[in-house]
Every structure is written in structure tokens, then in C-alpha cells.
Amino acid sequence: MSAIAWIAVGSLAAWGWLLFGQGFFWRTDQRLPARMDPPVWPRVAVVVPARDEAEVLPVSLPSLLTQDYPGPAEVVLVDDGSTDGTGKLARELADRFTGLPLVVVSPGEPDPGWTGKLWALKHGIARARRGCPEPDDPTLARAAGHPPHGGPEYLLLTDADIAHEPDSLRRLVAAAETNGLDLVSQMARLRVATAWERLIVPAFVYFFAQLYPFRWINAPRARTAAAAGGCVLLRTEAAVRAGVPEGIRGAVIDDVSLARAVRRSGGRIWLGLAERVDSVRPYPRLGDLWRMVSRSAYAQLRHSPLVLAGTVLGLALVYLAPPVALAAGLLTGDGPAAWAGALAWAVMVGTYVPMLRYYRQPLWLAPLLPFTALLYLCMTVDSAVQHYRGRGAAWKGRTYARPEAAPDR
Known part of the structure; x- marks a missing residue:
């Protein structure tokens, strides 16, 4: 198989794991648990x-x-x-x-x-x-x-x-x-x-x-x-x-x-x-949305260039490779690349549909998720750039040049 076909297969495998092995993250059924009125309402x-x-x-x-x-x-x-x-x-x-x-x-x-x-x-x-x-x-x-x-x-x-x-x-x-x-x-x-x-x-x-x-x-x-x-x-x-x-x-x-x-x-x-x-x-x-995401994205990655590089590669493999492989496969006649890319894209779209329904949005937005992921990738890179320029986590007139992430200790 071609290199692009192997990348598409890798993306499909990643989506298979995300579909079943990541806590069914794509489902939207986690709502307030069963409850009863307490005998005395607390302050x-x-x-x-x-x-x-x-x-x-x-x-x-x-x-x-x-x-x-x-x-x-x-x-x-x-x-x-x-x-x-x-x-x-x-x-x-x-x-x-x-x-x-x-x-x-x-x-x-x-x-x-x-x-x-x-x-x-x-x-x-x-x-x-x-x-x-x-x-x-x-x-x-x-x-x-x-x-x-x-x-x-x-x-x-x-x-x-x-x-x-x-x-x-x-x-x-x-x-x-x-x-x-x-x-x-x-x-x-x-x-x-x-x-x-x-x-x-x-x-x-x-x-x-x-x-x-x-x-x-x-x-x-x-x-x-x-x-x-x-x-x-x-x-x-x-x-x-x-x-x-x-x-x-x-x-x-x-x-x-x-x-x-x-x-x-x-x-x-x-x-x-x-x-x-x-x-x-x-x-x-x-x-407005860009600033909302980028102000803390690099903090989430613990200000690590290695984690940033891994995140960029991961987003590219999972979200960008499927449509690219499908297009390349169709243009060059590479059947395995086209099929693997199409299947990975289909799984991606299927996992996004429940969230769009929760937000009462049209389902035709689901196939656009790779483009949205590309925007988030750029926001994350921009967050790192702003951090190293000393303008990280800027919000309403305050700037935290080296803010903490979510500490483990």
C-alpha cells in the first residue's frame, strides 16, 4: 500500500479506538443523576x-x-x-x-x-x-x-x-x-x-x-x-x-x-x-472564539513543546488525514487510501452527530469537523506563540505570562 493509504489506515484504527475505548465520549447522555428532595434543604x-x-x-x-x-x-x-x-x-x-x-x-x-x-x-x-x-x-x-x-x-x-x-x-x-x-x-x-x-x-x-x-x-x-x-x-x-x-x-x-x-x-x-x-x-x-480557546490551550498542554508537537500530529492524523486521504485516493486511483479515509471520516461524522443534536444544530455541519479541528489546531499553536511572547492567558486586561496548567499535585 502507499504511504497515504497507511496513514489513512492508522487514522481509521485511531477512530476505532476512540469509538469504543475512550469512555464513549461522543454520547450525550450524561445528565444530572437520579435525585430526591432531601428532608432538610441545606444552606x-x-x-x-x-x-x-x-x-x-x-x-x-x-x-x-x-x-x-x-x-x-x-x-x-x-x-x-x-x-x-x-x-x-x-x-x-x-x-x-x-x-x-x-x-x-x-x-x-x-x-x-x-x-x-x-x-x-x-x-x-x-x-x-x-x-x-x-x-x-x-x-x-x-x-x-x-x-x-x-x-x-x-x-x-x-x-x-x-x-x-x-x-x-x-x-x-x-x-x-x-x-x-x-x-x-x-x-x-x-x-x-x-x-x-x-x-x-x-x-x-x-x-x-x-x-x-x-x-x-x-x-x-x-x-x-x-x-x-x-x-x-x-x-x-x-x-x-x-x-x-x-x-x-x-x-x-x-x-x-x-x-x-x-x-x-x-x-x-x-x-x-x-x-x-x-x-x-x-x-x-x-x-472572539479564537481568543477564548487560545488563552488557555497551551496551559492545558503544560507549556511543553513536545506535548504540543504530539498534539499537532495527533490532530492531523485523527481529523485531517481522513478527508485528505479520500481526496488523494480518488484523484490518484489509490483505492485503499480512499476507502480507509472515507471510513475514518464516516466514523468521525457519526460521533459528532449526537453533540450537534444536543445543540439543536443542522447535521450537515458534521462533515465539516475536519475544518473545525484545523482551526483548533491553529488556535493551539497560536496559544503557544503568545505564551513565548509573554502574552499567554490574556483575559479582560490581565495577562498571565506563565500561567499554571491544571496541576497534578
Whole structure:
């Protein structure tokens, strides 16, 4: 056989392994596990780090303030050095939308060694642990199983661009209580309104699931750990035991770092796709999506040139070789190359269809996955270039020249 035929066969073999040996990553059936209402609803603090989020806050924050949660809860919004009036707007929204009480804190610029989001979470969690509002009668609080002025039993860590359906918090807590979970995370459904969002966003979640198969994460004795930072319900006791956020203070990929810390400390974690949690942040242009991916891609590869080279070769073999082999085989009459390339491409398309259905997108986008993978390959290389130029992990006016990946220790 020709060299291109052997490459196509190698790609087909890789897809055979991905289809059956990578935790069935392509399936989209990992949703919140079975749950029952607990006899006593635990206290919860919702912590929202926010930096220049005035654009999305009018949609996301009311969805938190109006949560239909039967137990005691509050929202702590951490205004992380915003210059667009985020804190003032949050207070105005709290006055308009009655429901959960809102506290706004402003911790100032991060100390050296801290990323902005984790610095905000540190101060938001500290404020939350000083106690949530109590019922007027302390006797009623004790009767319900909540000691007066005690800290929250759970922390909902959610980004400022995430909108929750009214029963989202109730469902998350019920799932954690019913299944004895220390961390419950949902991958929020990202916005897909523009052509570039339709092309790139579903693939982003698809690639994430391929890297961190949800079934592996959710197995009781699994070693794989990951979370989706937009929606993380964390048991406070587990956070203390895991030493977070202090123990992961420099991590740019904070959600994966958080999940690993909780799992290492003996906690049980769960990650799945969201049904009632949505991101409202727009990424209308290719440049917006490019920056979203490239700011942390090289950190995910632990800033290793060797891992980068392996990633580029792997993406080329798995995603680019099938259409190239098919085209070359048809043009040169190389039957084995054409057949192997066509079969590998067909398997690739088949694995992508469930994600497109989850995002309610047309299935004709599935054959375009090789082109989308090429874009992600370029974003990853650009992430490395920006890192070595000292502009790695730039986000909203802050640049972390040498940010940490998701540490293993």
C-alpha cells in the first residue's frame, strides 16, 4: 500500500479506538443523576466572580436571584476590579428582582501568584462562610436543622455569564444530596447564534468530552477528574478538605484543577451536560472564539513543546488525514487510501452527530469537523506563540505570562 493509504489506515484504527475505548465520549447522555428532595434543604451560597460583566449581568444575575430554592441561600457577587459599573448594576438588579439576598464584595487586585478568578472566588467563599441570612426566628432555624449564623453547606460557583432556570439550584443540591456527591458540575449550553458559533462551539464541548470522558469522571473509583467552571456545586467541607481555592491559586484551567483537588482529597465528583443552565456570553466573530480557546490551550498542554508537537500530529492524523486521504485516493486511483479515509471520516461524522443534536444544530455541519479541528489546531499553536511572547492567558486586561496548567499535585 502507499504511504497515504497507511496513514489513512492508522487514522481509521485511531477512530476505532476512540469509538469504543475512550469512555464513549461522543454520547450525550450524561445528565444530572437520579435525585430526591432531601428532608432538610441545606444552606447554599452562590458565588459569582464578575469582571466587567455589565453586558451579560441583566440576563444572568436575575436568574440567580429568583431561584426557587426551599432552603436558606444568598448570592455573593465578587466585583473583581470592574470598570463598567458591574457592582452598581448588580445592586440595582437586586432591588428590582426580589428573591435571594445579594452581597457585593470588592477584594481589589490579586496578590502575586493568584489568577483573577480564583482570587475572586477566595474572597467570595470567605464572605459566604461568614454566614448566610437567617430566618427572623432563630428557633425556626434550629428546628429546620440550620444553626443560626452558620456557614453554607454548599457553594454554587457560577460564572457571571451563566443563566440558570428557576429550579437549577434545587436540582443540583438534590442530585448531590441523593448521590453523596461532593462536587456536581454541569457543562452549560453555550450560545450558538452566529455562523462561527455554530461551527466552533459544539466542537469545543465535543473535544472537551474527548479529552475528559464524562463516564470516566463519573465512575465512583475513577482517576480522571474535570469540571465545567461555569456551574460547579461544591460541598463546603470538601473544599476545605481539598484546600481550595488556595491550593490551586495560580491555575488558569481552574475547573479541572478544582476537580482534581477534590478527587485527590477523597471527594466524589460528577460532570455532565446541562439541560437548564445556559451561557449568555456572545462570541459572534471568529476572533472572539479564537481568543477564548487560545488563552488557555497551551496551559492545558503544560507549556511543553513536545506535548504540543504530539498534539499537532495527533490532530492531523485523527481529523485531517481522513478527508485528505479520500481526496488523494480518488484523484490518484489509490483505492485503499480512499476507502480507509472515507471510513475514518464516516466514523468521525457519526460521533459528532449526537453533540450537534444536543445543540439543536443542522447535521450537515458534521462533515465539516475536519475544518473545525484545523482551526483548533491553529488556535493551539497560536496559544503557544503568545505564551513565548509573554502574552499567554490574556483575559479582560490581565495577562498571565506563565500561567499554571491544571496541576497534578
